Amino acid sequence: MLQAPPAEPGMREDEVDTPALLIDLDAFEHNLDTMAALLAPTGAKLRAHAKTHKSAVIAKLQMARGAIGQCVQKVAEAEQLAWGGIPDVLVTNQVVSPRKLARLAALAKICKVGLCVDDPAQIALAEQAAEAAGVRLPVLVEIDVGMGRAGIEHGPPAVALAERIAASKHLSFGGLQAYHGSAQHMRTPEQRAAAIAEAAARSRRTVEQLKQRGLDCPIVGGAGTGTFRHEAASGVYTEIQAGSYAFMDVDYAKNEDAPPFRHALFVLAQVMSRATPGVAVVDCGHKGVAVDSGMPGVWQRPGLRYAGASDEHGKILIEDGEAPVLGEKLRLVPGHCDPTVDRYDWYVGVRKGRVECLWPIAARGAMA
Numbered sequence: 473m474l475q476a477p478p479a480e481p482g483m484r485e486d487e488v489d490t491p492a493l494l495i496d497l498d499a500f501e502h503n504l505d506t507m508a509a510l511l512a513p514t515g516a517k518l519r520a521h522a523k524t525h526k527s528a529v530i531a532k533l534q535m536a537r538g539a540i541g542q543c544v545q546k547v548a549e550a551e552q553l554a555w556g557g558i559p560d561v562l563v564t565n566q567v568v569s570p571r572k573l574a575r576l577a578a579l580a581k582i583c584k585v586g587l588c589v590d591d592p593a594q595i596a597l598a599e600q601a602a603e604a605a606g607v608r609l610p611v612l613v614e615i616d617v618g619m620g621r622a623g624i625e626h627g628p629p630a631v632a633l634a635e636r637i638a639a640s641k642h643l644s645f646g647g648l649q650a651y652h653g654s655a656q657h658m659r660t661p662e663q664r665a666a667a668i669a670e671a672a673a674r675s676r677r678t679v680e681q682l683k684q685r686g687l688d689c690p691i692v693g694g695a696g697t698g699t700f701r702h703e704a705a706s707g708v709y710t711e712i713q714a715g716s717y718a719f720m721d722v723d724y725a726k727n728e729d730a731p732p733f734r735h736a737l738f739v740l741a742q743v744m745s746r747a748t749p750g751v752a753v754v755d756c757g758h759k760g761v762a763v764d765s766g767m768p769g770v771w772q773r774p775g776l777r778y779a780g781a782s783d784e785h786g787k788i789l790i791e792d793g794e795a796p797v798l799g800e801k802l803r804l805v806p807g808h809c810d811p812t813v814d815r816y817d818w819y820v821g822v823r824k825g826r827v828e829c830l831w832p833i834a835a836r837g838a839m840a
């Protein structure tokens with residue numbers, strides 16, 4: 473059930489009901505502008521990953537600053553973006569359920585929508601769905617560029633899949649999906665550079681072999697917030713799929729030489745107990761903020777450490793400085809933005825201490 477919004481435009485931030493998901497609009501806009509400025513000289517385009525924000529509103533703002541489309545992981549996310557008016561959506565995943573493929577093919581009537589494959593059986597299923605819907609779907613071949621998750625071997629096996637797509641009546645060969653996820657949080661710039669040099673080499677080799685077989689490769693897509701500067705500079709990647717850059721989380725901020733994005737996403741939490749000496753308990757545990765990539769930070773309160781999360785309690789240790797009082801509201805910086813966003817129905821956009829806007833997180837919970 474959609475929850476009532478926790479705030480109204482014009483309210484002061486400290487009046488917002490908790491826990492609530494805040495976007496600091498100045499920092500967020502800075503992040504969108506920074507990404508656009510970093511990519512402009514490289515020629516690589518942004519196809520931002522909507523698994524981070526799950527919102528057609530944010531997708532539109534990214535596209536107003538030059539993004540050429542959006543990525544999603546789930547068909548249900550693609551639906552929310554397509555229904556929200558986004559013209560170009562790529563599912564950066566394999567889809568093997570005929571029912572989901574039928575839903576995806578139906579979207580092709582209202583926007584451009586593509587998907588990825590790494591097996592001939594997926595091509596046959598996509599062809600059936602596209603034929604039944606009377607549409608033509610662009611299909612990318614996902615290659616393994618080093619993370620050992622999805623993705624067929626680069627080179628000849630990938631070329632064979634591309635030829636099969638090109639020979640399918642209701643599919644077109646859309647290019648290569650070449651995402652290296654495990655490189656994103658490698659802490660040193662040298663590790664990240666080496667991983668993406670290998671990913672770019674595998675991609676380049678495959679593009680050359682496609683060309684030898686007479687196949688044009690319109691897209692080479694991949695990259696996340698941790699590595700995109702390398703993919704963008706490679707001369708091989710045409711599309712950058714970063715998502716977290718818009719919000720920036722604690723985990724990405726731990727990367728050495730982290731890109732110059734600001735923390736723009738916060739969970740506003742309230743101190744609900746001060747009974748234990750040295751401890752402030754807030755009303756946001758791991759149901760309100762993701763802890764899979766580490767505990768949240770406490771914004772601009774270096775003496776406070778969020779040390780433990782239970783379902784609905786967050787335990788903050790008062791190690792130094794001013795102790796928060798009962799009822800005080802604190803901003804938490806999520807360790808990992810994507811799953812944190814998925815816990816909320818509304819973004820509360822704030823600027824200079826005031827609520828400016830409320831945006832629905834329409835694809836929240838979109839798992840199918």
Ligand code: PLP
Pocket residue numbers: 521524543564651653656694695696697698713714715716717
């Ligand atoms: N592209 C794909 C296919 C992904 O799975 C991800 C994240 O896991 C990303 C891009 C990058 O996202 P982020 O910038 O949030 O790390």
Ligand code: MN
Pocket residue numbers: 716808809810811
């Ligand atoms: Mn993530």
